[in-house]
Amino acid sequence: MSSDDRPARLGRPRVVPDTASGLSPRDQILDAAAALFVENGFSATSTRAIAERVGIRQASLYYHFAGKDEVLVELLTTSVRPSLDVVRGLEERVPGSVSAAGALAALVLIDIDTLARTPHNIGTLYLLPEVQGDRYQGFRADRQELQDTYGRLGTRAATEDVRGAVPPALLGGILIQLAETVIQLRRTGEVDEQDREAITGACLRACGLGAAAVVAARREAEALLAAAAV
Amino acid sequence: MSSDDRPARLGRPRVVPDTASGLSPRDQILDAAAALFVENGFSATSTRAIAERVGIRQASLYYHFAGKDEVLVELLTTSVRPSLDVVRGLEERVPGSVSAAGALAALVLIDIDTLARTPHNIGTLYLLPEVQGDRYQGFRADRQELQDTYGRLGTRAATEDVRGAVPPALLGGILIQLAETVIQLRRTGEVDEQDREAITGACLRACGLGAAAVVAARREAEALLAAAAV
DNA sequence: ATTATCTATAGATCTATAGATAATGC
């Protein structure tokens, strides 16, 4: 209706006119907060700093969120959920149409891609000490479920000697830790195909698979993901 | 001289009389800060909270440290240095008296033990976002050196297929990440022999070693460490 | 009328400095 140099949005106009990012105010806050939390940490990031980056006043933040906590909760949960959803479907197909090693490789690839593509490397937030607090219980439960899946699939894929020496819970911890190498890699640069292959390879080898089995599992996973066509 | 219920220390006595921990005031501060930084993070920990835990007034902290930053710097550096020192000597002996795989296994074991024994799981501090700042450059350089050593030893120990697919820098990142699984394990409980074996095993396997080679490398590493007799 | 912002501000921090003080050491 109006000429396109003004968005004609609801509510009192901002002092700083909004940079037409296409995001809703709520998402603008999430995005700004993510960048700042990742760079400076949660406690070191003030609501004022977030608001400033968005281009609103500090108090306006409270119209959208009850507080900083709520912002972090939302960032955390929206970052594990995608992996978790895909994974739930995946596990049911083992060992019918999919081998355990293939499913594990697929899980690792999904997780790597999720982490590699989050805006501002949000995965870093998992590492914040604040996330140990009660408020983030829900997120931690989701992440634990992901880790348990790593443990189950890893154990099923593992060779006898590994299975005998490493219980599922421990293997899960090791594998998820490996997958999250992506988070560290992103701190220094882009994540490329070589990185993805190295990490999936390390996961499969950690389960005891040899060179040939690694290749086979990777091939199976790629077919799986192509079929799922996310 | 005085009766043993009073330490008769120098300086004005504390309001809270000191719990005879044997630590110097400086070390008491470091210890209290470590516990709080690990639990709540750096920025969320006030100088007041540290002082309270020590049993001194907030301002007294500044007699020993110029600020919170200095405390963190000292905690970080004293936590990587030990691993680094041992490791420097180790690498020179490859491939003379020690195989690359044996040296890598030894490195992993040293690192695991260092991390498993730090008071309050100080390794957690590596993950704080604040540590990315300029003030902690020195620590990051030390840690990078450790990571580079992982990369070099890992590459030398690796089988041909792994060496062909994973450059040293990337392998170093993966291996150090694996070793630091200990940090996560300590968050939920004690680190035991099974954990140590699982992690060293995962590192060696990630380099492509098979079951027999893993056993051999581990044996070699244990002999090495027994000889070094730390 | 509803929405999304704004201004203003109270109250609670938090850091770092200035200067006093209560011990021991010489």
Add this chain to the structure above:
DNA sequence: ATTATCTATAGATCTATAGATAATGC
């Protein structure tokens, strides 16, 4: 005299609330 603490406090935050205001929607 030296040391290690103390008390007091300035100045700079920071969070969250109250209430006003400038748009659109009906």
